[in-house]
Amino acid sequence: MGREKDVVVPMTKQAAPPQPVAQMVEQLLAVNPYNPEILSELENYVNEEVSSQTYSLDANLCLLRFYQFEPERMSIQIVARILVKALMAMPAPDFSLCLFLIPERVQMEEQLKTLIVLSHYLETGRFRQFWDEAAKSRHIVEAVPGFEQAIQAYAINVLSLTYQKVPRSVLAEAINIEGLSLDKFLEHHVANSGWLLEKSHGKGQLIVLPRNAINHPEPEKSTADAIPLEHVARLLPIFG
Amino acid sequence: MASYDYEGASTGYDESSATHRGGSQPPSSGQDLGYDPNFVPDSVKSFVVHLYRHIREKNVYEIHQMYETSFQTLSERLFKDTPWPSVDAVAPYVDNDHVFCLLYREMWFRHLYARLTPTLKQRIDSWDNYISLFQVVLHGVVNMQLPNQWLWDMVDEFVYQFQSFCQYRAKMKNKTDQEISLLKQFDQAWNVYGVLNFLQALVEKSMIIQILERENEGLERFTATDGYDYDGGSNVLKVLGYFSMVGLLRVHCLLGDYNTGLQRLLPIDISQQGVYTIVIGSHITTIYHYGFANLMLRRYTDAIREFNKILLYILKTKHYHQKSPQYEQILKKNEQMYALLATCLSLCPRVNLVEETINVQLREKYGEKMSRMQRYDDEAFAIYDELFSYACPKFITPSAPSFEEPLVNYNQDAYRLQLKLFLYEVKQQQLLTGVRTFLKVYSTISLGKLASYMEVDEPTLRTILLTYKHKTHAVDSDGKIVSNADVDFYIDDDMIFVVDSKPAKRHGDLFLRQIVKFEGLMNDLERVKPEKLEKPEKLEAGSRS
Numbered sequence: 001m002g003r004e005k006d007v008v009v010p011m012t013k014q015a016a017p018p019q020p021v022a023q024m025v026e027q028l029l030a031v032n033p034y035n036p037e038i039l040s041e042l043e044n045y046v047n048e049e050v051s052s053q054t055y056s057l058d059a060n061l062c063l064l065r066f067y068q069f070e071p072e073r074m075s076i077q078i079v080a081r082i083l084v085k086a087l088m089a090m091p092a093p094d095f096s097l098c099l100f101l102i103p104e105r106v107q108m109e110e111q112l113k114t115l116i117v118l119s120h121y122l123e124t125g126r127f128r129q130f131w132d133e134a135a136k137s138r139h140i141v142e143a144v145p146g147f148e149q150a151i152q153a154y155a156i157n158v159l160s161l162t163y164q165k166v167p168r169s170v171l172a173e174a175i176n177i178e179g180l181s182l183d184k185f186l187e188h189h190v191a192n193s194g195w196l197l198e199k200s201h202g203k204g205q206l207i208v209l210p211r212n213a214i215n216h217p218e219p220e221k222s223t224a225d226a227i228p229l230e231h232v233a234r235l236l237p238i239f240g
Numbered sequence: 241m242a243s244y245d246y247e248g249a250s251t252g253y254d255e256s257s258a259t260h261r262g263g264s265q266p267p268s269s270g271q272d273l274g275y276d277p278n279f280v281p282d283s284v285k286s287f288v289v290h291l292y293r294h295i296r297e298k299n300v301y302e303i304h305q306m307y308e309t310s311f312q313t314l315s316e317r318l319f320k321d322t323p324w325p326s327v328d329a330v331a332p333y334v335d336n337d338h339v340f341c342l343l344y345r346e347m348w349f350r351h352l353y354a355r356l357t358p359t360l361k362q363r364i365d366s367w368d369n370y371i372s373l374f375q376v377v378l379h380g381v382v383n384m385q386l387p388n389q390w391l392w393d394m395v396d397e398f399v400y401q402f403q404s405f406c407q408y409r410a411k412m413k414n415k416t417d418q419e420i421s422l423l424k425q426f427d428q429a430w431n432v433y434g435v436l437n438f439l440q441a442l443v444e445k446s447m448i449i450q451i452l453e454r455e456n457e458g459l460e461r462f463t464a465t466d467g468y469d470y471d472g473g474s475n476v477l478k479v480l481g482y483f484s485m486v487g488l489l490r491v492h493c494l495l496g497d498y499n500t501g502l503q504r505l506l507p508i509d510i511s512q513q514g515v516y517t518i519v520i521g522s523h524i525t526t527i528y529h530y531g532f533a534n535l536m537l538r539r540y541t542d543a544i545r546e547f548n549k550i551l552l553y554i555l556k557t558k559h560y561h562q563k564s565p566q567y568e569q570i571l572k573k574n575e576q577m578y579a580l581l582a583t584c585l586s587l588c589p590r591v592n593l594v595e596e597t598i599n600v601q602l603r604e605k606y607g608e609k610m611s612r613m614q615r616y617d618d619e620a621f622a623i624y625d626e627l628f629s630y631a632c633p634k635f636i637t638p639s640a641p642s643f644e645e646p647l648v649n650y651n652q653d654a655y656r657l658q659l660k661l662f663l664y665e666v667k668q669q670q671l672l673t674g675v676r677t678f679l680k681v682y683s684t685i686s687l688g689k690l691a692s693y694m695e696v697d698e699p700t701l702r703t704i705l706l707t708y709k710h711k712t713h714a715v716d717s718d719g720k721i722v723s724n725a726d727v728d729f730y731i732d733d734d735m736i737f738v739v740d741s742k743p744a745k746r747h748g749d750l751f752l753r754q755i756v757k758f759e760g761l762m763n764d765l766e767r768v769k770p771e772k773l774e775k776p777e778k779l780e781a782g783s784r785s
Contacts, residue, residue: 034436057499065497069432069638092715093537096661100496100536104657123668125706128699161709161721164732170702206733214713214723215730227748235752238759 021048025059039066039073046078046085053146055085057094064101076109083115084141087122088150091157095119111140127155131176152176160209164216165198168205277326283314284325285333288344292334295343295384300468304387312565315351323352339382342373350397353404360419363405367429370398374438374480378445383474388467391476392519395483398435399490405430406636410651420643432638436491439484446481449507467515482508482515486522489529494636496658498533502717505530510546520557521566524550524573531580532633536662539714540588541724547581548594555597575605579631582606583624586613587669588712589676589726616670624666628659669711671704679727679738687734698734705731 025045032038042063049055060082067074079102086094099107099116107116114137121130130151134141141147155174159166172178177185186207189195196208209215287310294302315324327345334340349366352358358366373394376382409423409430428434443449454460467479485504492501508516510530517523527550534543554574561567581602585591591599602610609627613620635654641647674694678685691701712725729738 034433034440036433058503061497061500065495065500068495071639091710091713091721092719096665097497097499097537099661100498100658104653104660120668123707123710125703125710127703158706158710161713162706162731164730166731167733214709214721214728227752231748231752235755238755 021045021052021054022056025056029058029062033062036066036070036073039063042066043075043078046081049085050081050144055089057086057089057092057097060085061097061101064098068101068103071103071106074106076106076111079106080111080115080140081144083112083119084144084147087115087119088144088147088154090122090151090154114140122151122154125158127174127176148176160212161214163209164211165206165208168207171207275322277323278329280325280329280333281318283318284330287311287314288330288333288340292337292340295340295386298385300385300387303385304389307387307390308564311347315355319351319355321355323356324348339376339384342369342376345369346373346394346397349401350393353397353401360408360422363401363408364422364426364429366401367405370394370401371434371438374442377477377480378441380477382476385468385475386479388479388515389519389521391479392483392522395439395480395487396521396525398438399487399494402430402432402435402491403494403634403636406432406638407634407651409641410637410653411649412641412647413649415647423641424643427640432495436488439487439491442477442481442484443488443504444481446477446484448478448481448485451478452507463514466518479515483522486516486526486529489533490525490633493529493533493633494654495638496635496654498536501529502533502537506717520561520564520570524554524570528573528577528580529633531577531584532631535580535584536658537714538665538711539716539724540584541590541593541714541722542716543584544581544588544590544593547577547584548598551577551581551598551601552595555601576631578602578605579627582610582613583627583631586610586624587666588724590724591726614673616673621663621666624663625659628662629655632658668707672708672711675704675708676727679729679736682736683738685736685738687731687736690736705729705736 025042028038028041042059045056045059046063049060063078064082067079083095083098086098089095102112106112114133118130118133118137118141121127121133134151152175159171159174163170168182172182175185186195186197190197194210198206198208287306291303291306291310294306324347327341327348330344331337331341334344345366346369349358349362349369352362353366415423448462451460451462455462455464462478462482467475467482469475469478485508488504489501492498492504505526508514508526510516510526515522516526527546531543531547534540534546551574554570558567558570558574561570564570578601581594581598582605585594585602594602606627609623613623632655635658637650637654641650671694678690678693682690687698687701691698694701694704696704708725712728713721713723716722727738729736731737
């Protein structure tokens with residue numbers, strides 16, 4: 001019952017950690033999920049995630065857990081980096097998962113407050129405000145390579161859940177790319193991701209996003225009212 | 241007056257030489273005048289002697305009877321507001337058996353926690369007792385077969401006492417100097433690392449995850465034997481390990497770590513019956529926390545499905561538990577889950593996932609509130625707040641307090657944080673109800689028109705529609721995006737096309753039920769016919785078809 005509505009859309013994700021490091025971290029988490037001795041290794045690993053553009057939610061949550069248990073060992077810098085990486089994992093709810101573990105007084109820190117505002121804009125589809133705010137906080141987000149691309153991937157993801165054909169200006173605003181750069185960007189996606197360009201009736205360009213189960217929903221099959229044979233069979237004695 | 245004070249557990253409570261340092265501690269709250277911990281009434285003597293014998297003989301049925309019934313009856317009759325006799329007093333009747341004494345104390349503390357208020361010293365001693373008990377189990381020296389109910393209660397109580405300790409410790413304002421020095425001295429008692437590591441150790445040492453995997457491959461039997469071992473072994477470690485996974489789910493939820501909690505539960509397939517469904521308390525705890533975690537992760541349909549299932553189960557079976565000591569707890573969790581279901585459905589109105597009987601109950605309890613929750617004014621927020629506060633787990637702050645003056649209470653901090661973040665999420669979704677209402681009545685509508693109906697400009701409407709899509713699509717545990725939407729749509733340039741999935745009316749089911757009902761009615765009518773009329777009727781038997 002109900003499963004018929006679950007549709008699957010492929011999603012761009014931050015890369016999983018490269019093999020040796022990944023195994024090391026996985027091993028660490030498997031053997032010592034509740035051993036604070038691995039705290040500094042996990043902190044180093046957050047920096048590694050930033051520099052090598054990889055991501056492990058489990059490792060980051062584990063570190064936040066240790067901070068929660070021993071607040072005096074918390075590093076705001078590391079927490080901020082974890083949160084930036086969590087933003088980059090949108091549309092997954094990682095940012096909230098992290099916030100649930102961060103005490104309220106820590107969330108009042110200026111850096112974290114900014115990130116919470118950024119998350120709010122992303123959660124509510126307000127990309128213009130998001131990019132404006134991000135521009136004001138370059139020092140936080142530019143420290144993390146791949147940030148822009150990750151957010152653009154999220155924007156495209158949510159746009160393609162919503163639109164079959166999206167006006168160029170709406171796309172431009174969401175991914176914060178304009179003019180010639182946008183032309184190049186579109187060219188790339190036309191060549192590689194199955195995008196199509198169309199003229200809208202007089203108002204400029206329309207981008208036809210690739211089909212998926214959500215922007216091209218199949219009409220629901222009305223199997224819901226079918227009666228299984230065995231139920232009918234049960235009535236046969238009554239009908240004699 | 242006999243001042244009740246038992247020895248610190250670390251010195252070994254099964255030694256009958258344990259000395260009583262009368263009067264050195266503040267009196268425990270459960271210590272009425274006239275309570276003599278060393279007095280063992282005959283009925284208690286007989287209780288421990290028999291229980292001890294049944295445990296040695298591995299008579300699970302009798303153990304279960306004594307544990308579930310006799311212990312409650314005796315508690316009700318003799319120990320309504322005093323503790324049971326001390327373990328030292330009963331030890332001589334059970335050969336001073338170390339393991340039995342640990343089990344006895346476990347029950348002793350559980351009874352104390354349920355009926356009286358434990359002192360700090362008692363909390364610490366109970367922790368020590370659990371540690372001794374778990375260590376005995378972990379080192380594989382037990383050869384018992386205990387009822388699942390009892391093993392579940394141990395894990396459940398262990399987590400409960402941890403939660404209770406954290407709440408108690410966080411109320412720093414009115415702690416006495418003595419309490420503070422005890423807290424500093426015994427800082428390992430109910431330490432969060434200790435709690436998690438013991439549960440984790442039980443999971444690992446029991447190999448339960450591997451056992452469940454092997455059972456899936458048909459190589460081993462665990463669920464099939466309800467966790468019991470019929471080959472002469474002990475079920476204690478295996479089943480404690482099994483329930484510890486549920487214990488970890490709960491601890492992680494108490495800490496706000498929902499993702500990790502759900503991960504710990506993964507080895508148990510909750511789409512099927514299992515050992516966790518045998519004990520009602522474990523069944524409810526599992527689904528309550530599973531549902532709550534999914535609500536916080538925005539996987540509303542997963543939460544709705546499982547709440548629906550368990551509420552139906554409770555509705556059908558609760559009368560079997562009326563005499564159970566857990567009955568009140570069952571009813572309370574039942575009510576809380578209705579509140580959570582009402583919350584989920586307000587955010588994600590997939591009413592078609594809820595059985596009609598549950599829906600009727602839900603409307604009765606929360607119908608009016610649910611319609612007000614659709615409004616998204618201050619009053620609606622107040623109701624979200626109210627339901628969340630009523631139904632959420634008792635969140636805890638796991639870190640030790642700062643002992644620096646001034647002492648402040650922080651027992652509400654964890655709860656306030658989770659509530660705040662939840663209401664923040666509600667706020668982000670506040671405009672979605674409006675969109676939903678319009679989408680339901682149109683099959684196509686232009687952005688401009690909808691914007692003017694909703695009294696916003698077009699760019700704002702576009703962001704609202706993106707929000708709708710984002711919030712109604714969850715990322716599941718495999719990283720796939722799944723739709724939770726009751727009404728869905730897509731946009732082509734500036735036209736919205738609505739794809740409404742109307743709840744399928746189940747006419748077929750209705751007719752099936754009515755036919756059977758009608759037949760039953762006809763049969764009843766035939767039976768009540770007066771004797772005289774029955775004869776001619778019988779002659780015609782078979783003609784009605």
